[in-house]
Ligand SMILES: [Ca+2]
Ligand SMILES: [Ca+2]
């Protein structure tokens with residue numbers, strides 16, 4: 001109750017400004033009927049609760065009722081209540097408050113209609129605008145800024161069954177901020193690394209070609225952001241989704257999103273990996289939301305390249321004396337020995353032993369043209 005007392009002055013101010021007839025804009029400056037959020041912008045650093053009115057400027061007397069949905073940033077606002085306004089009041093009013101999904105930041109369909117229940121069937125009853133369709137109250141749960149957006153389902157309905165306002169057109173959305181100055185927003189994907197799973201089996205299995213793709217995301221903006229990270233690979237021209245995850249990242253923080261890609265049956269060669277972070281509200285720098293790199297799918301036994309290659313540490317598509325030399329050095333050095341080299345552990349069981357040697361021996365002298373049955377990184 002103490003908390004509620006503290007928020008009352010704020011509520012009072014907002015409520016007074018809304019209820020005072022002098023302050024209700026009878027004309028919003030729009031040429032056509034609109035449904036709009038009032039106030040269209042609330043900037044209140046210390047607010048713990050806010051209310052907005054969903055209003056219409058329509059001056060006709062043939063309003064049957066309304067429908068609307070709302071979306072908002074659930075990191076900033078948490079929906080609390082919806083009440084019917086002063087427009088849809090005639091006859092028997094059926095008011096259906098939508099449900100808040102405060103994880104997704106959405107108020108599901110809220111509606112009200114006026115009916116005369118004494119007739120069979122019930123007949124629509126006229127209401128007159130302009131005025132408040134509904135009032136929505138939010139608790140302020142985070143710091144930042146958020147649009148308060150009317151959904152495309154939003155409608156002002158006429159008694160003749162037509163729509164006076166039909167979303168997504170002729171809607172005016174709202175905005176809330178409790179930080180000064182307005183925060184910057186910039187999320188980015190800054191790097192991608194790959195690693196294999198080390199399994200505890202000593203024979204080939206389905207996971208031997210499972211490659212973990214770890215995408216590093218950073219929030220370089222001023223406030224916590226919620227966004228979706230998608231990891232794709234491109235094969236034969238098509239982008240295939242590996243992983244999609246929605247994450248919350250605090251300002252300045254880094255979060256790694258991991259996807260697992262089984263490359264069994266993939267052709268040997270370079271595979272394009274693309275990671276995308278969805279654009280956040282008011283984000284201006286979006287080029288860094290996409291990160292592209294390549295993953296080399298190698299043949300079994302191709303530990304490395306030749307000394308004269310630009311990067312001899314990368315497989316060169318054959319299994320020759322250089323691969324054998326490196327393999328021999330690492331033989332017997334098992335995970336987690338610091339000399340353990342997963343490139344020599346062809347069956348990814350944490351041991352570089354006779355089974356791996358058997359693989360290398362089988363593919364020795366062959367090249368990419370003899371595509372092996374188990375290409376791996
Ligand atoms: Ca960005
Ligand atoms: Ca090689």
Ligand SMILES: [Ca+2]
Pocket residue numbers: 304305306316318319320322
């Ligand atoms: Ca070679």
Ligand SMILES: [Ca+2]
Pocket residue numbers: 345346347348349350351352353355356
């Ligand atoms: Ca092994």
